[in-house]
Amino acid sequence: MAEQPLADVIVLFGGTGDLAQKMLFPSLYFLDADGFLADGFAIIATARAEMSREAFIAEVKESVGSRAGPAGLDAKAWARFETRLDYVGADATTPEGAAELKAALGEARIPIFYLALSPSIYGRVCAALSQAGLATPKTRIVLEKPIGRDLASSRVINGAVAEVFPEDSIFRIDHYLGKETVQNLLALRFANTLFEPLWNNLTIDHVQITVAETEGVGDRWPYYDEYGALRDMVQNHMLQLLCLVAMEPPSDMEPDSVRDEKVKVLRSLRPVTRADVQTVSVRGQYTPGVSGGASVGGYEAERGQPTDTETFVALRVDIDNWRWAGVPFFLRTGKRLPERRTQIAIQFKPVPHSIFDGAAKADLAANRLVIDLQPDEDIELLLMNKAPGLSERGMRLQSLPLSLSLAKAYSGPNARRRIAYERLILDVIQNNRTLFVRRDEVERAWEWIDGVAQAWRDSGMAPKPYAAGSWGPAGAFALIERSDRAWYD
Ligand code: BG6
Secondary structure, eight states: OOOOOOOOEEEEETTTSHHIIIIIHHHHHHHHHTTOSOTTOEEEEEESSOOOHHHHHHHHHHHHHHHHGGGOOOHHHHHHHHHHEEEEEOOTTSHHHHHHHHHHHTTOOSEEEEEOSOGGGHHHHHHHHHHTTOOOTTOEEEEOSOOOSSHHHHHHHHHHHHTTSOGGGEEEOOGGGGSHHHHHHHHHHHSOTTTGGGOSTTTEEEEEEEEEOOOOOGGGHHHHHHHHHIIIIIIIIIHHHHHHHHSOOOSSSSHHHHHHHHHHHHHHBOOOOTTTHHHHEEEEEEESEEETTEEEOOHHHHHTSOOOOOSEEEEEEOBOSTTTTTOOEEEEEESSOSSOEEEEEEEEOOOSSOOOOHHHHHHOOOOEEEEEEESSOEEEEEEEEEOSSOOTTOOOEEEEEEEEEHHHHTOSTTOOOOOHHHHHHHHHHTTOOTTSOOHHHHHHHHHHHHHHHHHHHHTTOOOEEEETTSSSOHHHHHHHHTTTOOOOO
């Protein structure tokens, strides 16, 4: 990719909010500490509250400090970072508010406007920026999810932003794409000769994608109850993971080359219909149970009233194209599951004919590639081996992992697990959109998700209860067992 002009200021809208404090300021601090922010790069936070610059800096220092952990802040790095920070108390949806921001931007020529706000006001903020003369061809605008709650509402939001900014100024964040191991999927598939010839329905039996969380919804329910697991996790993070596993090799790493291939996958997803929704999907909602050794309440108690929002989804997804015909993708995600685990498992087919007999024949298991994204980053290829030693019953076979423990491989005094947002913010500064989601991608994903939600409504499918700390409702096991497979728990 040709060298791009670097942005010289980032404005964080919603600068006092949770996302900014927990993720964005710490990411910017770490980027700065590692020398990725140019001299003069400025960081301006804006929100409605009036606050002095000093009070704001004290708040940011606390957030960044708690993210830095026991190592604490590096005094020299913080002193430099602090000089970059400024705060503007303004209502960004009004021309007056945008004008105040303009004054704060000073001489900056290439601004990034990062909207960590409710998407319902994206349109108004963009219009105000435009009125203040801040929407120039050099401006970059970052949008956080959820972009809509369905296709229609996402079109409204995207449409309002598009009235002011062209698509190539827009960076839609899916923070999963900033995770190291997610990007490593591209390296694994396209920087090795080994896997790609096998990456199809001739050799692969099925794929499992699990995003399990132990946390409950807690006080996020006002947002979550409107969305549920399907819209909160599947529409974005899980479909992105599926696309990276399933897409054809892009011709290069240019943003549109990669995004074109992802869109083709989304277009090939078999729609879920009322006729098959009960066999290909499961909705669940957690009830009281035990999580992390402690008794925890159910979602309804957190919500304060009965609700039919799902906190768990399992799906069988079929991709109707040449490469994946007959290879089901099983997806599941949920809150209050027994462990935090984000994992992609590629299950290969068994060997076509076994030359082994006796015990060894029974030992024979098909190969599996397991990509762990969280909490540990690891890639394991399960291979069959001869178990060492002698046995009266003849040779024995055993499945053993060939393991790339990424934490070990990349351990060292300076090794630190980066926040996904560090990569993404740096990409916006450098104007690289490869890891951001294009408008048609978001909309194709919504189209498919709308089909699932509609089929749930049409068939009156309410969430089934599951005890907090379990792997979801019994139906999730039945869903995969129906095709003679099982979840890897
Ligand atoms: C967010 C969802 O996008 O992703 C949350 O809104 C979820 O509900 C979170 O907990 C999971 O992200 P991570 O990086 O912790 O796996």
